[in-house]
Amino acid sequence: MINDVERVLLSEEQLAARIVELGAKITADYAGEEILMIGVLRGAVLFMADLARAIKVPVAIDFMAVSSYGAGTSSSGVVRILKDLDENVEGKHVLVVEDIIDSGLTLNYLVDNLKSRQPASIKICTLLNKPDRRKVNVDIAYNGFTIPDYFVIGYGLDYAEKYRNLPFIGILKPEIYQD
Ligand SMILES: O=P(O)(O)OC[C@H]1O[C@H](OP(=O)(O)OP(=O)(O)O)[C@H](O)[C@@H]1O
Numbered sequence: 001m002i003n004d005v006e007r008v009l010l011s012e013e014q015l016a017a018r019i020v021e022l023g024a025k026i027t028a029d030y031a032g033e034e035i036l037m038i039g040v041l042r043g044a045v046l047f048m049a050d051l052a053r054a055i056k057v058p059v060a061i062d063f064m065a066v067s068s069y070g071a072g073t074s075s076s077g078v079v080r081i082l083k084d085l086d087e088n089v090e091g092k093h094v095l096v097v098e099d100i101i102d103s104g105l106t107l108n109y110l111v112d113n114l115k116s117r118q119p120a121s122i123k124i125c126t127l128l129n130k131p132d133r134r135k136v137n138v139d140i141a142y143n144g145f146t147i148p149d150y151f152v153i154g155y156g157l158d159y160a161e162k163y164r165n166l167p168f169i170g171i172l173k174p175e176i177y178q179d
């Protein structure tokens with residue numbers, strides 16, 4: 001598995017340090033409030049688990065599965081809800097947690113959908129932002145790292161369901177995938 005990695009883009013230490021910073025910022029911004037963190041399955045799970053522990057105000061967690069990708073490396077543009085929330089978001093301070101924003105199609109759809117359910121507020125926190133590939137605008141409140149247009153894997157991000165458990169963000173060897 002590790003032999004499929006061309007190089008490490010963000011090390012385990014870099015990820016951990018940035019998540020502590022994001023957690024501190026979010027803690028300060030939501031002082032006196034409670035947060036409903038909504039993780040976007042499946043990629044955001046590892047980031048969400050670490051971020052939640054870096055936030056010091058009360059946090060509830062819920063998950064949605066919204067998929068716009070097949071097994072390949074580019075978005076089909078068709079967003080489907082595979083799993084909806086278990087809880088009602090009305091009146092809650094929602095923080096949507098993503099691993100990566102690429103075309104923006106997934107979150108653009110998701111945020112519009114969640115806004116229609118009348119949360120008290122809604123903000124986005126993403127670990128990675130790939131602005132070069134954006135097709136629709138997404139308003140990002142908390143951004144871990146802005147990265148160039150590489151197809152990245154690890155720390156939740158997969159290629160054909162592999163590599164999610166790598167502890168770092170890496171760039172896949174080009175010979176491993178065909179787009
Ligand atoms: O900005 P976009 O172009 O929409 O791409 C970003 C989304 O694509 C990936 O998820 P994917 O749909 O591959 O599912 P997964 O999280 O289960 O890997 C990633 O985790 C984001 O959710």
Ligand SMILES: Nc1nc2[nH]cnc2c(=O)[nH]1
Nearest residue numbers: 102150151152153157158
């Ligand atoms: N694994 C992975 N999934 C993505 N979805 C959108 N962009 C990416 C990426 O760079 N890597």
Ligand SMILES: [Mg+2]
Nearest residue numbers: 040041042043
């Ligand atoms: Mg995802």
